[in-house]
Amino acid sequence: MRRLCRELERSIASGASELPSALQAHIAQCARCQHLWRLEQAYRRGLHAARSEPVPACEVPWTPIQARLAEQKATKRMPIGRPYAYAGGFAVALLAAYLTWLVRAPQQNAPALLATPSPAIRQDQSLKASEPPKANFAPERAVRPMAPNQVASAAPAPRPNRIAPAATFQKTGSRPKATEPLAQAALTAKARLPRQAEAPSEGSASIALNAEPFAVASLPLSQYELHNSLQVEYLPIHYGTPSSDTDNEGNPHDAIICSF
Amino acid sequence: MMDRALAMDNLYAGAVDRTLTDEQLAAKARAGDSAAMEELYLRYRQPIFRVVYRSTRNIDEAEDIVQDVFLKAFERLHTFREQSRFSTWLMRIALNLCTDRARMRHRRQELLEREADHKLAWSHPNAPDPIEAARQNAFQEAFYTALDQLPEHHRQLIILRDLEEMDYEEIAQILGVSVGAVKLRVMRARRAFKTKLEPLLRAIGELE
Numbered sequence: 477m478r479r480l481c482r483e484l485e486r487s488i489a490s491g492a493s494e495l496p497s498a499l500q501a502h503i504a505q506c507a508r509c510q511h512l513w514r515l516e517q518a519y520r521r522g523l524h525a526a527r528s529e530p531v532p533a534c535e536v537p538w539t540p541i542q543a544r545l546a547e548q549k550a551t552k553r554m555p556i557g558r559p560y561a562y563a564g565g566f567a568v569a570l571l572a573a574y575l576t577w578l579v580r581a582p583q584q585n586a587p588a589l590l591a592t593p594s595p596a597i598r599q600d601q602s603l604k605a606s607e608p609p610k611a612n613f614a615p616e617r618a619v620r621p622m623a624p625n626q627v628a629s630a631a632p633a634p635r636p637n638r639i640a641p642a643a644t645f646q647k648t649g650s651r652p653k654a655t656e657p658l659a660q661a662a663l664t665a666k667a668r669l670p671r672q673a674e675a676p677s678e679g680s681a682s683i684a685l686n687a688e689p690f691a692v693a694s695l696p697l698s699q700y701e702l703h704n705s706l707q708v709e710y711l712p713i714h715y716g717t718p719s720s721d722t723d724n725e726g727n728p729h730d731a732i733i734c735s736f
Numbered sequence: 737m738m739d740r741a742l743a744m745d746n747l748y749a750g751a752v753d754r755t756l757t758d759e760q761l762a763a764k765a766r767a768g769d770s771a772a773m774e775e776l777y778l779r780y781r782q783p784i785f786r787v788v789y790r791s792t793r794n795i796d797e798a799e800d801i802v803q804d805v806f807l808k809a810f811e812r813l814h815t816f817r818e819q820s821r822f823s824t825w826l827m828r829i830a831l832n833l834c835t836d837r838a839r840m841r842h843r844r845q846e847l848l849e850r851e852a853d854h855k856l857a858w859s860h861p862n863a864p865d866p867i868e869a870a871r872q873n874a875f876q877e878a879f880y881t882a883l884d885q886l887p888e889h890h891r892q893l894i895i896l897r898d899l900e901e902m903d904y905e906e907i908a909q910i911l912g913v914s915v916g917a918v919k920l921r922v923m924r925a926r927r928a929f930k931t932k933l934e935p936l937l938r939a940i941g942e943l944e
């Protein structure tokens with residue numbers, strides 16, 4: 477590229493309106509520079525026309541903008557207490573759902589627990605000695621549903637969900653009074669569980685069984701407070717006999733005894 | 737109705753000291769002073785509209801953008817650190833919104849064109865091309881057609897520097913880049929513009 481061609485490009489870039497005579501003479505001879513210069517002139521003409529074209533007045537008044545700003549502010553402003561209220565409400569809802577589950581869980585889980593071994597505590601092998609007659613086993617699968625108020629009661633009460641053989645079914649024990657402390661209630665629960673005639677020692681992980689082969693009890697685990705009253709979480713306890721070995725879907729540990 | 741709205745604007749604007757600087761008004765507006773916001777709006781409504789209108793060439797769309805600019809500005813006033821002038825900060829918001837709108841417009845245009853192509857393929861196989869359309873229009877139409885065809889970042893530089901005749905320093909502040917960078921970008925934008933303009937001018941006989 478010749479020196480004058482470069483010079484013209486510089487003049488165009490700098491926005492020069494008039495060219496020196498040397499460049500004017502060059503443009504008359506150089507087709508490329510002539511084209512560049514004409515294009516530049518057309519561009520400037522277009523700019524000039526565009527600049528002189530009147531721009532309409534913006535007629536948007538302030539009031540709608542002010543209104544939208546106020547609207548945005550209102551939607552963003554949330555009372556300070558509201559998030560806490562939401563959180564509190566959510567917590568209460570969660571607690572209610574948990575309580576509902578607690579009420580229903582022992583009923584629904586009972587058959588499952590009968591069918592599968594609990595990893596927690598297994599029955600002592602000595603229980604095999606007190607195998608009940610098989611005829612008494614079948615009806616014990618049916619778990620007597622617990623009334624919700626049994627679970628919801630504030631007192632740490634063992635709830636003997638006892639399933640007796642159909643022929644010998646009878647309600648054993650009664651719920652302790654609401655004021656009974658947890659440990660006492662647990663002892664009461666143990667005391668109210670049907671015992672075997674020759675009971676093993678308390679130190680072992682087993683509770684002796686009496687003649688009744690199967691019983692289910694929900695035993696108090698831990699206390700917690702709800703609505704200023706004391707609530708108790710229950711663990712469903714199963715105990716049984718060696719009949720489990722042969723008539724419990726292959727599970728030798730169906731009868732589960734808890735020690736506490 | 738618009739006249740009445742403008743009259744109301746002028747009435748309300750009396751509530752604030754008009755001798756206050758933009759930054760003083762911005763500080764008041766940040767504290768929730770509605771009269772200060774209004775004064776800022778009345779000061780910059782038209783300058784912002786000018787730039788936006790040059791970019792959109794559509795009054796309704798430009799007015800929509802202007803509203804959005806001020807809504808966004810007053811909403812984010814706490815982010816204005818006074819490291820630049822209020823007008824510069826406002827213009828930056830406007831250009832960003834123009835870019836967003838241009839993208840949307842471009843997408844919509846593409847869809848429409850695709851749809852039109854599909855229809856034309858069936859009914860008008862020999863539809864006029866853009867050059868033919870430009871031939872029927874005046875020189876100014878060719879100019880705006882070329883401007884429309886530019887990418888938004890180039891178009892904004894042409895508008896700011898060559899149409900609004902802002903100085904390089906101001907543009908550098910708006911874009912948050914150096915003056916040298918602005919000069920280089922303006923040069924590239926002009927080159928790109930001329931590349932678009934040239935065939936259109938040829939088509940209408942303005943160039944050999």
Ligand SMILES: [Zn+2]
Nearest residue numbers: 480481506509
């Ligand atoms: Zn040359």
